[in-house]
Amino acid sequence: MGLLGKVLHLSKNGNIIVSSSKLRNLPRTGVKAFxxxxxxxxxxxxxxxxxxxxxxxxxxxxxxxxxMIGKMVYV
Incomplete structure (x- = not known):
């Protein structure tokens, strides 16, 4: 598992918004997050x-x- 980033907030439509400044490879759409x-x-x-x-x-x-707000998310 690789670090995706830290959860900032929830969007208006309920999605989890994650901030990441240290990604080597951007995740593809559809990849599972943990x-x-x-x-x-x-x-x-x-x-x-x-x-x-x-x-x-x-x-x-x-x-x-x-x-989830403030927690780390991984892919």
């Missing part, structure tokens, strides 16, 4: 923002994602 306990969180739906510090939108599998 929390630090290796529990499946969701799938990468979009990578956007500047190349030097991209943001990743993860479409979650759970509805209660407020607890």
């Amino acid at each position: 929390d630090s306990d290796r529990i499946l969180v969701g799938k990468v739906s979009e990578v956007f923002g500047p190349v030097s510090s991209p943001y990743v939108s993860v479409k979650p599998f759970n509805k209660d994602n407020e607890s």
